[in-house]
Amino acid sequence: MAVLHRALFTWFNLLIFLILLVLRLDHRIQWNWFIVFIPMWLYDNILLVYIAFHMILSCKNTHERAVSIRRTVWYMIAVLIKLSAQILVCLKLETLQWTLPAKAVLAPFWALFAAFSVDVFLNLVRYSRY
Amino acid sequence: MIFSLNELVSWLGLTVFEIWINLVSLTIFTILLALKLDEIYFVESSGWWIVFSPLFIADALNTYFCAIIFIRMHMEGMMKVGILRTLWSMVTLLLLFVFKYLLCKKLAGPSNLDYSEVLSPVFILLQLIAIRACQLH
Numbered sequence: 001m002a003v004l005h006r007a008l009f010t011w012f013n014l015l016i017f018l019i020l021l022v023l024r025l026d027h028r029i030q031w032n033w034f035i036v037f038i039p040m041w042l043y044d045n046i047l048l049v050y051i052a053f054h055m056i057l058s059c060k061n062t063h064e065r066a067v068s069i070r071r072t073v074w075y076m077i078a079v080l081i082k083l084s085a086q087i088l089v090c091l092k093l094e095t096l097q098w099t100l101p102a103k104a105v106l107a108p109f110w111a112l113f114a115a116f117s118v119d120v121f122l123n124l125v126r127y128s129r130y
Numbered sequence: 131m132i133f134s135l136n137e138l139v140s141w142l143g144l145t146v147f148e149i150w151i152n153l154v155s156l157t158i159f160t161i162l163l164a165l166k167l168d169e170i171y172f173v174e175s176s177g178w179w180i181v182f183s184p185l186f187i188a189d190a191l192n193t194y195f196c197a198i199i200f201i202r203m204h205m206e207g208m209m210k211v212g213i214l215r216t217l218w219s220m221v222t223l224l225l226l227f228v229f230k231y232l233l234c235k236k237l238a239g240p241s242n243l244d245y246s247e248v249l250s251p252v253f254i255l256l257q258l259i260a261i262r263a264c265q266l267h
Binding site for chain 2: 025110
Protein backbone atom coordinates (compact mmCIF):
# COMPACT_ATOMS: atom_id res chain seq x y z
CA MET A 1 0.00 0.00 0.00
CA ALA A 2 1.26 3.48 -0.83
CA VAL A 3 1.73 5.92 2.04
CA LEU A 4 -1.21 8.04 0.74
CA HIS A 5 -3.60 5.07 0.97
CA ARG A 6 -2.37 4.16 4.44
CA ALA A 7 -2.71 7.76 5.61
CA LEU A 8 -6.22 8.17 4.20
CA PHE A 9 -7.31 4.80 5.63
CA THR A 10 -6.03 5.80 9.09
CA TRP A 11 -7.63 9.22 8.78
CA PHE A 12 -11.03 7.81 7.74
CA ASN A 13 -11.08 5.28 10.60
CA LEU A 14 -10.14 7.95 13.11
CA LEU A 15 -12.84 10.30 11.80
CA ILE A 16 -15.61 7.67 12.03
CA PHE A 17 -14.44 6.66 15.52
CA LEU A 18 -14.42 10.27 16.76
CA ILE A 19 -17.90 10.92 15.33
CA LEU A 20 -19.29 7.80 17.06
CA LEU A 21 -17.45 8.73 20.29
CA VAL A 22 -18.92 12.25 20.32
CA LEU A 23 -22.43 10.95 19.64
CA ARG A 24 -22.10 8.40 22.47
CA LEU A 25 -20.62 10.90 24.96
CA ASP A 26 -23.39 13.41 24.22
CA HIS A 27 -26.00 10.63 24.71
CA ARG A 28 -27.36 11.08 21.18
CA ILE A 29 -26.96 7.31 20.78
CA GLN A 30 -27.08 4.63 23.48
CA TRP A 31 -24.95 2.03 21.70
CA ASN A 32 -22.73 -0.46 23.46
CA TRP A 33 -19.15 0.83 23.81
CA PHE A 34 -17.85 -2.21 21.92
CA ILE A 35 -19.91 -1.05 18.89
CA VAL A 36 -18.61 2.52 19.21
CA PHE A 37 -15.07 1.10 19.00
CA ILE A 38 -15.79 -0.85 15.75
CA PRO A 39 -13.60 1.47 13.58
CA MET A 40 -10.71 0.81 15.98
CA TRP A 41 -11.25 -2.99 15.96
CA LEU A 42 -11.33 -2.89 12.17
CA TYR A 43 -8.19 -0.77 12.01
CA ASP A 44 -6.26 -2.95 14.47
CA ASN A 45 -7.18 -6.17 12.66
CA ILE A 46 -6.09 -4.78 9.31
CA LEU A 47 -2.91 -3.56 11.00
CA LEU A 48 -2.23 -7.08 12.32
CA VAL A 49 -2.73 -8.56 8.84
CA TYR A 50 -0.45 -5.87 7.35
CA ILE A 51 2.30 -6.57 9.92
CA ALA A 52 1.98 -10.35 9.47
CA PHE A 53 2.32 -9.86 5.71
CA HIS A 54 5.48 -7.81 6.28
CA MET A 55 6.84 -10.45 8.64
CA ILE A 56 6.44 -13.13 5.95
CA LEU A 57 8.13 -10.86 3.41
CA SER A 58 11.07 -10.21 5.75
CA CYS A 59 11.42 -13.96 6.41
CA LYS A 60 11.84 -14.48 2.65
CA ASN A 61 14.32 -11.63 2.36
CA THR A 62 17.77 -12.83 3.49
CA HIS A 63 19.22 -9.30 3.75
CA GLU A 64 19.04 -7.99 7.38
CA ARG A 65 16.48 -10.65 8.27
CA ALA A 66 16.99 -10.69 12.05
CA VAL A 67 16.62 -6.91 12.54
CA SER A 68 13.55 -6.75 10.34
CA ILE A 69 11.81 -9.67 12.08
CA ARG A 70 12.61 -8.23 15.52
CA ARG A 71 11.04 -4.95 14.44
CA THR A 72 7.85 -6.55 13.08
CA VAL A 73 7.47 -8.67 16.23
CA TRP A 74 7.68 -5.48 18.33
CA TYR A 75 5.01 -3.86 16.14
CA MET A 76 2.79 -6.91 16.50
CA ILE A 77 3.13 -6.78 20.31
CA ALA A 78 2.34 -3.03 20.26
CA VAL A 79 -0.89 -3.60 18.31
CA LEU A 80 -1.88 -6.42 20.68
CA ILE A 81 -1.26 -4.15 23.69
CA LYS A 82 -3.40 -1.45 22.01
CA LEU A 83 -6.17 -4.01 21.42
CA SER A 84 -6.10 -5.19 25.06
CA ALA A 85 -6.15 -1.57 26.28
CA GLN A 86 -9.22 -0.85 24.16
CA ILE A 87 -11.00 -3.99 25.42
CA LEU A 88 -10.30 -2.94 29.02
CA VAL A 89 -11.60 0.60 28.36
CA CYS A 90 -14.79 -0.81 26.81
CA LEU A 91 -15.26 -3.21 29.74
CA LYS A 92 -14.73 -0.37 32.25
CA LEU A 93 -17.28 1.85 30.50
CA GLU A 94 -19.84 -0.87 29.78
CA THR A 95 -19.85 -2.97 32.97
CA LEU A 96 -20.08 -0.38 35.72
CA GLN A 97 -20.90 -3.02 38.37
CA TRP A 98 -17.46 -4.64 37.98
CA THR A 99 -15.55 -1.60 39.35
CA LEU A 100 -12.35 -2.27 37.42
CA PRO A 101 -9.53 -0.10 38.86
CA ALA A 102 -8.38 2.64 36.46
CA LYS A 103 -4.78 1.59 37.08
CA ALA A 104 -5.47 -1.83 35.55
CA VAL A 105 -7.32 -0.28 32.60
CA LEU A 106 -4.62 2.27 31.83
CA ALA A 107 -1.60 0.01 32.48
CA PRO A 108 -1.40 -1.18 28.82
CA PHE A 109 -1.34 2.49 27.75
CA TRP A 110 1.58 3.18 30.13
CA ALA A 111 3.50 0.26 28.65
CA LEU A 112 2.70 1.32 25.08
CA PHE A 113 3.53 5.03 25.47
CA ALA A 114 6.69 4.31 27.50
CA ALA A 115 7.92 1.78 24.92
CA PHE A 116 7.22 4.16 22.03
CA SER A 117 8.98 6.99 23.92
CA VAL A 118 12.10 4.84 24.31
CA ASP A 119 11.92 3.76 20.66
CA VAL A 120 11.61 7.35 19.38
CA PHE A 121 14.33 8.53 21.79
CA LEU A 122 16.74 5.85 20.52
CA ASN A 123 15.94 6.92 16.97
CA LEU A 124 16.60 10.52 17.97
CA VAL A 125 19.99 9.68 19.50
CA ARG A 126 21.08 7.16 16.85
CA TYR A 127 20.45 9.36 13.83
CA SER A 128 20.82 12.79 15.56
CA ARG A 129 17.73 13.93 13.68
CA TYR A 130 15.63 16.53 15.52
CA MET B 131 4.05 0.03 12.48
CA ILE B 132 1.79 1.02 9.58
CA PHE B 133 3.91 4.18 9.17
CA SER B 134 7.64 4.64 9.52
CA LEU B 135 8.86 7.56 11.62
CA ASN B 136 9.90 9.44 8.45
CA GLU B 137 6.41 9.05 6.95
CA LEU B 138 4.82 10.31 10.17
CA VAL B 139 7.15 13.31 10.22
CA SER B 140 6.29 14.27 6.65
CA TRP B 141 2.55 13.65 7.11
CA LEU B 142 1.95 15.35 10.47
CA GLY B 143 4.56 18.08 9.99
CA LEU B 144 6.05 17.34 13.42
CA THR B 145 9.73 16.76 14.12
CA VAL B 146 10.96 13.56 15.84
CA PHE B 147 11.74 15.62 18.95
CA GLU B 148 8.18 16.96 19.13
CA ILE B 149 6.77 13.43 18.73
CA TRP B 150 9.01 12.29 21.60
CA ILE B 151 7.93 15.19 23.85
CA ASN B 152 4.27 14.35 23.14
CA LEU B 153 4.81 10.66 23.91
CA VAL B 154 6.55 11.38 27.23
CA SER B 155 3.81 13.83 28.25
CA LEU B 156 1.11 11.28 27.30
CA THR B 157 2.83 8.64 29.47
CA ILE B 158 2.86 10.96 32.50
CA PHE B 159 -0.71 12.09 31.74
CA THR B 160 -2.05 8.49 31.72
CA ILE B 161 -0.33 7.77 35.06
CA LEU B 162 -1.86 10.89 36.65
CA LEU B 163 -5.23 10.05 35.04
CA ALA B 164 -5.24 6.60 36.66
CA LEU B 165 -4.46 8.17 40.07
CA LYS B 166 -7.29 10.67 39.58
CA LEU B 167 -9.86 8.10 38.38
CA ASP B 168 -9.06 5.77 41.29
CA GLU B 169 -9.47 8.79 43.61
CA ILE B 170 -6.04 8.25 45.19
CA TYR B 171 -4.76 11.79 44.49
CA PHE B 172 -6.22 15.03 43.02
CA VAL B 173 -9.66 14.19 44.42
CA GLU B 174 -11.10 17.73 44.18
CA SER B 175 -12.45 18.93 40.81
CA SER B 176 -9.49 21.31 40.30
CA GLY B 177 -7.30 18.17 40.28
CA TRP B 178 -8.13 17.79 36.58
CA TRP B 179 -5.85 20.77 35.82
CA ILE B 180 -2.95 18.96 37.55
CA VAL B 181 -3.75 15.77 35.60
CA PHE B 182 -3.69 17.73 32.32
CA SER B 183 -0.57 19.73 33.25
CA PRO B 184 1.95 17.39 31.46
CA LEU B 185 0.07 17.97 28.20
CA PHE B 186 0.08 21.76 28.67
CA ILE B 187 3.80 21.69 29.55
CA ALA B 188 4.47 19.63 26.39
CA ASP B 189 2.58 22.25 24.35
CA ALA B 190 4.69 25.02 25.88
CA LEU B 191 7.94 23.13 25.17
CA ASN B 192 6.88 22.44 21.58
CA THR B 193 5.99 26.11 21.06
CA TYR B 194 9.44 27.11 22.38
CA PHE B 195 11.09 24.52 20.11
CA CYS B 196 9.14 25.81 17.07
CA ALA B 197 10.14 29.40 17.88
CA ILE B 198 13.83 28.36 18.01
CA ILE B 199 13.54 26.51 14.67
CA PHE B 200 11.90 29.60 13.11
CA ILE B 201 14.67 31.90 14.38
CA ARG B 202 17.37 29.53 13.07
CA MET B 203 15.67 29.19 9.68
CA HIS B 204 15.34 32.99 9.51
CA MET B 205 19.08 33.36 10.27
CA GLU B 206 19.92 30.85 7.54
CA GLY B 207 17.82 32.79 5.01
CA MET B 208 15.04 30.20 4.63
CA MET B 209 12.32 32.75 5.28
CA LYS B 210 9.42 31.35 3.24
CA VAL B 211 9.88 27.72 4.35
CA GLY B 212 10.35 28.90 7.94
CA ILE B 213 7.12 30.91 7.95
CA LEU B 214 5.10 28.03 6.42
CA ARG B 215 6.55 25.54 8.91
CA THR B 216 5.93 27.79 11.91
CA LEU B 217 2.40 28.58 10.72
CA TRP B 218 1.51 24.88 10.45
CA SER B 219 3.06 24.07 13.86
CA MET B 220 1.30 26.98 15.54
CA VAL B 221 -2.10 26.05 14.05
CA THR B 222 -1.65 22.43 15.19
CA LEU B 223 -0.51 23.43 18.67
CA LEU B 224 -3.30 25.99 19.06
CA LEU B 225 -6.06 23.58 17.99
CA LEU B 226 -4.78 20.83 20.29
CA PHE B 227 -4.37 23.30 23.17
CA VAL B 228 -7.96 24.56 22.74
CA PHE B 229 -9.22 20.96 22.71
CA LYS B 230 -7.33 20.06 25.91
CA TYR B 231 -8.40 23.30 27.62
CA LEU B 232 -12.10 22.78 26.77
CA LEU B 233 -11.95 19.11 27.83
CA CYS B 234 -10.28 19.99 31.12
CA LYS B 235 -12.83 22.76 31.74
CA LYS B 236 -15.72 20.39 31.03
CA LEU B 237 -14.34 17.72 33.37
CA ALA B 238 -13.37 20.16 36.13
CA GLY B 239 -16.71 21.79 36.68
CA PRO B 240 -20.21 22.50 35.51
CA SER B 241 -19.96 23.42 31.84
CA ASN B 242 -22.65 23.97 29.21
CA LEU B 243 -20.38 22.67 26.47
CA ASP B 244 -21.29 19.47 24.62
CA TYR B 245 -18.58 16.96 23.73
CA SER B 246 -19.19 17.80 20.06
CA GLU B 247 -18.12 21.38 20.84
CA VAL B 248 -15.15 20.21 22.92
CA LEU B 249 -13.91 18.02 20.06
CA SER B 250 -14.53 20.61 17.32
CA PRO B 251 -10.81 21.70 17.23
CA VAL B 252 -9.86 18.03 16.68
CA PHE B 253 -12.29 17.79 13.76
CA ILE B 254 -10.81 20.97 12.22
CA LEU B 255 -7.31 19.50 12.70
CA LEU B 256 -8.43 16.26 11.04
CA GLN B 257 -9.50 18.19 7.93
CA LEU B 258 -6.09 19.90 7.79
CA ILE B 259 -4.33 16.55 8.23
CA ALA B 260 -6.41 15.09 5.38
CA ILE B 261 -5.17 17.89 3.10
CA ARG B 262 -1.58 17.12 4.13
CA ALA B 263 -2.17 13.40 3.49
CA CYS B 264 -3.12 14.22 -0.12
CA GLN B 265 0.25 15.96 -0.56
CA LEU B 266 2.18 12.80 0.46
CA HIS B 267 4.18 10.94 -2.17
